[in-house]
Amino acid sequence: MIGPRGVEPLPGPDSDADRDCAVLHIDMDAFFAGVERLEHPETRGKPIIVGGTGPRGVVSSADYIARSYGVHSAMPMVRALRLCPDAVVFPPDGPAYRRVSEAVMDILRSVTPEVEPVSLDEAFLDVSGARRRLGSPVRIAELIRRRVREEQRLTCSVGVAATKFVAKLASTQCKPDGLLLVPTAQVTAFLHPLPVGALWGVGDKTEQALTRLGLRTVGDVARISPQTLRHEFGAALGDRLAALSHGRDDRPVVPTTPDKSIGAEETFPRDVDDPGLIHRELLRLSEKVARRLRASGQAGRTVVVKLRRADFTTITRSRTLPEPTDVAREINAAARGLYAAAGLERVRLRLVGVRVEGLLPAAEAHRQLSIGEPETGWREAERAMDAVTRRFGPDAIRPAALAKRAENDV
Amino acid sequence: MKFRVERDVLADAVAWTARSLPVRPSVPVLAGMLLDATEDDGGRRLKLSSFDYEVSAQVSVEIDVEEPGTTLVSGRLLAEITRNLPPQTVEISTDGAKVTVACGSAKFTLLTLPVEDYPTLPAMPQMTGSIGSDAFAAAVSQVAVAAGRDDTLPMLTGVRVEIEGDTVTLASTDRYRLAVRELAWKPENPDVSAVALVPAKTLADTAKSLTGGAEVSIALSAADSGEGMIGFEGGGRRTTTRLLDGEFPKYRALLPDTFNSVAEVQRAEFIEAVKRVSLVAERNTPLRLAFGDGRLVLEAGTGDEAQAVEVLDSSLEGEDIQIAFNSAFLLDGLTAIDSDIARLQFTTSTKPAIITGKPADDGATADYRYLIMPVRLSG
Numbered sequence: 100m101i102g103p104r105g106v107e108p109l110p111g112p113d114s115d116a117d118r119d120c121a122v123l124h125i126d127m128d129a130f131f132a133g134v135e136r137l138e139h140p141e142t143r144g145k146p147i148i149v150g151g152t153g154p155r156g157v158v159s160s161a162d163y164i165a166r167s168y169g170v171h172s173a174m175p176m177v178r179a180l181r182l183c184p185d186a187v188v189f190p191p192d193g194p195a196y197r198r199v200s201e202a203v204m205d206i207l208r209s210v211t212p213e214v215e216p217v218s219l220d221e222a223f224l225d226v227s228g229a230r231r232r233l234g235s236p237v238r239i240a241e242l243i244r245r246r247v248r249e250e251q252r253l254t255c256s257v258g259v260a261a262t263k264f265v266a267k268l269a270s271t272q273c274k275p276d277g278l279l280l281v282p283t284a285q286v287t288a289f290l291h292p293l294p295v296g297a298l299w300g301v302g303d304k305t306e307q308a309l310t311r312l313g314l315r316t317v318g319d320v321a322r323i324s325p326q327t328l329r330h331e332f333g334a335a336l337g338d339r340l341a342a343l344s345h346g347r348d349d350r351p352v353v354p355t356t357p358d359k360s361i362g363a364e365e366t367f368p369r370d371v372d373d374p375g376l377i378h379r380e381l382l383r384l385s386e387k388v389a390r391r392l393r394a395s396g397q398a399g400r401t402v403v404v405k406l407r408r409a410d411f412t413t414i415t416r417s418r419t420l421p422e423p424t425d426v427a428r429e430i431n432a433a434a435r436g437l438y439a440a441a442g443l444e445r446v447r448l449r450l451v452g453v454r455v456e457g458l459l460p461a462a463e464a465h466r467q468l469s470i471g472e473p474e475t476g477w478r479e480a481e482r483a484m485d486a487v488t489r490r491f492g493p494d495a496i497r498p499a500a501l502a503k504r505a506e507n508d509v
Numbered sequence: 510m511k512f513r514v515e516r517d518v519l520a521d522a523v524a525w526t527a528r529s530l531p532v533r534p535s536v537p538v539l540a541g542m543l544l545d546a547t548e549d550d551g552g553r554r555l556k557l558s559s560f561d562y563e564v565s566a567q568v569s570v571e572i573d574v575e576e577p578g579t580t581l582v583s584g585r586l587l588a589e590i591t592r593n594l595p596p597q598t599v600e601i602s603t604d605g606a607k608v609t610v611a612c613g614s615a616k617f618t619l620l621t622l623p624v625e626d627y628p629t630l631p632a633m634p635q636m637t638g639s640i641g642s643d644a645f646a647a648a649v650s651q652v653a654v655a656a657g658r659d660d661t662l663p664m665l666t667g668v669r670v671e672i673e674g675d676t677v678t679l680a681s682t683d684r685y686r687l688a689v690r691e692l693a694w695k696p697e698n699p700d701v702s703a704v705a706l707v708p709a710k711t712l713a714d715t716a717k718s719l720t721g722g723a724e725v726s727i728a729l730s731a732a733d734s735g736e737g738m739i740g741f742e743g744g745g746r747r748t749t750t751r752l753l754d755g756e757f758p759k760y761r762a763l764l765p766d767t768f769n770s771v772a773e774v775q776r777a778e779f780i781e782a783v784k785r786v787s788l789v790a791e792r793n794t795p796l797r798l799a800f801g802d803g804r805l806v807l808e809a810g811t812g813d814e815a816q817a818v819e820v821l822d823s824s825l826e827g828e829d830i831q832i833a834f835n836s837a838f839l840l841d842g843l844t845a846i847d848s849d850i851a852r853l854q855f856t857t858s859t860k861p862a863i864i865t866g867k868p869a870d871d872g873a874t875a876d877y878r879y880l881i882m883p884v885r886l887s888g
Binding site for chain 2: 463
């Protein structure tokens, strides 16, 4: 095991240092890049970057070779390629990552149903109930790491601790391909040397405020009185900082289904203020979201539109429909209404997104019929489009508003 | 101005008038209630008025006028005060720019608003006919239940009133159900023919509040005389309301007239069972009904969640039928019919069903019909 003061031996089978450490944080190592490596074995030995390739593309994942050149996620692609010109760049392949993510989550759920996915490549587990069957938390962590490696040919890092907060810090500290147990007795020794930015919920602003108070490490925060923290940061944040700096975090692991929502967004190559163009993009995104809803057998009730202005300020607006839907036409109607109501027509936008939340299995999405409505409608038309797409490919059929005009078209 | 009036008479009149006060007045004087004490035609009357440009209300009560006059005060405040006064004689008098309300040992001084700025209330259109006030209130409430509440479709928030000779037909729909009621009335002109679309909520409130007198007069402005307006008068109260614009759906064509199955169920039992079974139906999950074998089986919930089932006696003519409804829509219809036995007519599980009371004479058509669209179950 890699401990805070270097490498220490793993606890033996008799050790009970992990006795009360039932929370595991599993974090896939350079996940998107790892999946691309598997799909493109010819890139062996070369750095891999996944991200947008347009003029405004950003890095969403970089493998450890690329990272050694200083590339990290959220960095503009142009800069990443200056640092690491030999890198092989892949545009993100959402469906492939989701497929692998599902397989990894399935491994985790075979250990315990108490799995809380945080994102495609990250999850918390509460293994209290699995110990009798599978052994101590550290043994379970080893088991998970072995199965992910053997079944998915990918590596992950696992943090083991008594709380979510410490488990997550532990997995970060032992990356890549690591396993770190932070026994409760050593939480303080582990936490206190870390910078304040490691505390959950401390962003740039809070970090600056803490630094102004002369607090640079978690230990510094732990040594000042909770009253002072409350005074400086208000009751909620002050109390949280005090609790976290002592390793206290009572958030439970909440098992959730992985799909809480399905969405798609688009960053324009150039800012757009033409409502006609925005409408077409909303339609294209609605079609995409609806197709994914239908493919996954789900329907949702809440439509969310995300609009990012040229200056990066972002607003989201949502509308809950009377009934769940998986029909692009209905999603698009709500999305257009939200865009119109947001008052951003003629404002230059950098990004638009459409998302459907409140998902449930389509088999439970009953439909209140309305008077005089035809027996078959857009739902059936869109299902027919799905069938055409399956047979002839994604470009075979689309709404006329999205069709590209042929050169010799009049 | 100075007059005396019994507290109960005043409080009733003020409360009724205050219903039409705008919640957010577009101009400050509209928050006012106009008090007008007059002596004319040998009568001494107090007239109270309120107006929000959509709805006007005016009530007239007999009082003891010492000094005639007109004043305008905050309607909400006056309503609050009169509601809380002791049950004694109230004396209201003006003193310069103030109004004094005295009752027993209590005394209030209110500021006045400028009477000259208060708009003239719309004139009552020409009387078109009259109708029994209780029957009218009952019919309106049967129909208003199906009106839409979504202001983005204003024509569906109204009750369509159709007058054809001595028959009035009321109809409303929110696209998921349609309620239609026919009733007789006494027109001024036996050949009268007119239509109007009246805001459902206003109409229901008005009809309910006019049951003090035996009859309600209805006054409909002619379609070609400028802005559409309908007026109601009864028991000393009169109110006008602006009509809604927009095309009401051609609903008669939507009412089916042939059916594959007709069921009859005891209404009270049916209502109780629907309420019980739908306890497990979460928002937007339907209630499932199966008619056949002399029974009606009600079910809600699915395998993954709580479930409920109840069985009732039911007669059935025609084919067995399974159909699902939004339970709130079903309850609205069952509650609205005025018969101990509910009759349900079906075509198929995706076609409109009709709920009526069982007519006294089996061949007769019911004067109230409630069309309800089913919920299509997926999977």
